[in-house]
Amino acid sequence: MSVNSHDPFSAPDSGPTDPFLGDPNDPSKLLDELDPVEPLTDTDRKEIAADLAELSEFQAALSPHGIQGIVVDCGDCGEQHYFSWALMASNLRSLLGHGRTGVHEPAAEPLTDSYVTWDYARGFTDALAHRS
Ligand SMILES: [Zn+2]
Numbered sequence: 001m002s003v004n005s006h007d008p009f010s011a012p013d014s015g016p017t018d019p020f021l022g023d024p025n026d027p028s029k030l031l032d033e034l035d036p037v038e039p040l041t042d043t044d045r046k047e048i049a050a051d052l053a054e055l056s057e058f059q060a061a062l063s064p065h066g067i068q069g070i071v072v073d074c075g076d077c078g079e080q081h082y083f084s085w086a087l088m089a090s091n092l093r094s095l096l097g098h099g100r101t102g103v104h105e106p107a108a109e110p111l112t113d114s115y116v117t118w119d120y121a122r123g124f125t126d127a128l129a130h131r132s
Helices: 026-032 042-065 085-098 118-129
Strands: 069-073 080-084
Touching: 042 085, 042 118, 069 085, 069 118, 080 085
Parallel strands: none
Antiparallel strands: 069 080
8 A cells, every 4th residue: 555656765866856746636545545444554654754744844834825734635525625734734643543534524614725735835845945
């Protein structure tokens, strides 16, 4: 079982590649594939830990701009799910702890303009990181 396609720990060349490029469904697959309760592999745990680390970068970079969290196109129910930074982080942490999460529980009355996709957040933080 693969959480997603990127594994920064095993990729010696961690350049500005975007593993979601050309695959807009990847971020929701990330969550959907974890829906069944299965034991996490070490790779899964590393990837989730990497996602958590990335998420905190996103929050640090984006929250000063009024962005409140991540929106995910859900391949399961076809809806968009809005996760505040804290909710997304707690979902990822609960994956590490229990192997499942409440992805379909939306944030209460999200301000939808204040949420960005994982892709967008990654592009934004990449741009900041490469700004001299
Ligand atoms: Zn859903």
